[in-house]
Amino acid sequence: MVRSETLSARLSLTFSCVGHSCSHLFAPIFYVVALSLEDDLSLSHGDVISLIVVGNILFGVAAPLAGWFGDKWSSTGMMSVFFLGTGAGMMLTGMASTPLMIGLALAVTGLFSSIYHPVGIAWLVRHAVNRGTALGINGVFGSFGPAIAVLGAGFLIQWQGWQAAFLLPGAIMVVTGGIFILLIKRGLILEATE
Template sequence: MVDQNFRYTQVFSNTGHALSHLFMMIYPTVVLALETEFSAPYHVLISLMLAGNILFGAAALPAGYLGDKWGAINMMVVFFFGTGLSAILVGLADNQIQIVLSFALIGFFGSIYHPVGIAWIARTIKNRGKALGINGVFGSLGMGIAPIMAGALTDVFSWRAAFIVPGIFSIIIGIILLIFSLKGLIKENEMKMDNEESESSEGDRRRGILLLLFTVACTGLIYQATSFMLPKLIEMRLTNFVGEGLIGVGLIVSIIYFLSGGMQLVGGWLADKYQLKRVYLVCWILQIPLLVIAGFLNTALIFPVLAMMVVANTIGSPAENSLFAKYSPPKWRSTAFGVKFVLALGVAALAVPLVSWAHRLVGEFTWLLVILAVIAAIAAAFTVLLPERKALATYKVPNVAS
């Protein structure tokens, strides 16, 4: 039986995961409307989110360290308030400089979630794969909700509403979490282990972490590059299907990420049932042909191909996070996840200039997708080298005193 504390932990952590991705995905859809308002081309406007994207990764390490020292709950309160207020500032921006600075704040406060929120769950539950799979679903829900929400609010009201409305919602969630914490309804909870040192041998831990640092960087780059280019790619290749305005584009992107979110439950189940390394490897191998096909396909069939491409990338997340938790020291798990996401999201920051460069150079994303397929092939080769040995430690379900 899952204790009430973990239920609350799941609710707030999963909501935070959804919001962290939602705030980062609003702009790639809204930017299509800004081309007219700011009289600037796509490749210039999409680059305005670069600073925020860099901070989304670069600030993850200090955020993870503070999560270990100051506590996950306190850091998550800061996350909800900080991202909410920053999003409202973006909605109030009147020029490109204000958008850059405000979005940088979204990236800065948004960086708190991944090292803190995911480690918060990883340290408090036995069936880690299932819990992280559910958590991943919420991340994809945020990705899925953002395009259709941004498109609808932009078409009905203005692009500003697409930032202000979710910003207010995030602040409300932060207030609720703060109240729950002050009243003792939710508290920090560290799962006990039979072996306090590690879940793997020291040699396997070093080898596993080094290899995973490379593969998670590849995951982040492919995930961010494809997510940022999707709205524009769909607008260009499915013009006859999406119609005018942003709702059509947003709907298709949303459907893709809703599908990928549901499949993360499958990814969590696979991570609990089968060897993590094999699950992770299969997900990498699947991405290679799908990225290449998406690069050259110019018919309505690109929709299911794009959906499978995104699913292949995200379904491996529970296995990846479980592997990283397995090879990281228990007492420094938030810091370890901070290192992971500094690298993954820091390298992923390259996605913004890559997407901008590809569109400015040829007006399309064909060869960028081919480059991403090559990166996926290299990551698959690194995954083959991961240690095969099983975990040393056995978990016990936490028993928290009321």
């Protein structure tokens, strides 16, 4: 039988890797979707691209506060907020119909996405048995995010329209967050301590 700390470390690596991929989805998806939005919203390319500026800024500037909450409150709690909040923000973007609504939804997405790097990586390091290997694996998954985003967005736009490019990944993130919370409640994912 696998010890609870070992299982928790494996699950932490798994969810940290998934989270790293997910944290890098929203901007590349948007840049692919932007090509469709120009016609749908009758806006210039520059006007469409400006819709993500606040979200991109929040992705960076909100990170120190997210890290502080991860340290002072709960790293697993903040990872739960990351999955649910980023997923909800992406779904709101997919449901938005005006430039203002899209910009606000992207801002929400950027805000919640800012949680991953300061919280998810610190949480992984606290749990990892072989830290260098775990960080290397995690880095690979970070690079998967943009690749998956671009290919997936192109497919989803062709299949169901630009909204699906945000709705499906957002829904997957919310479900992932629900599974993550369930595993915490069952004691399979532990709060990391030094």
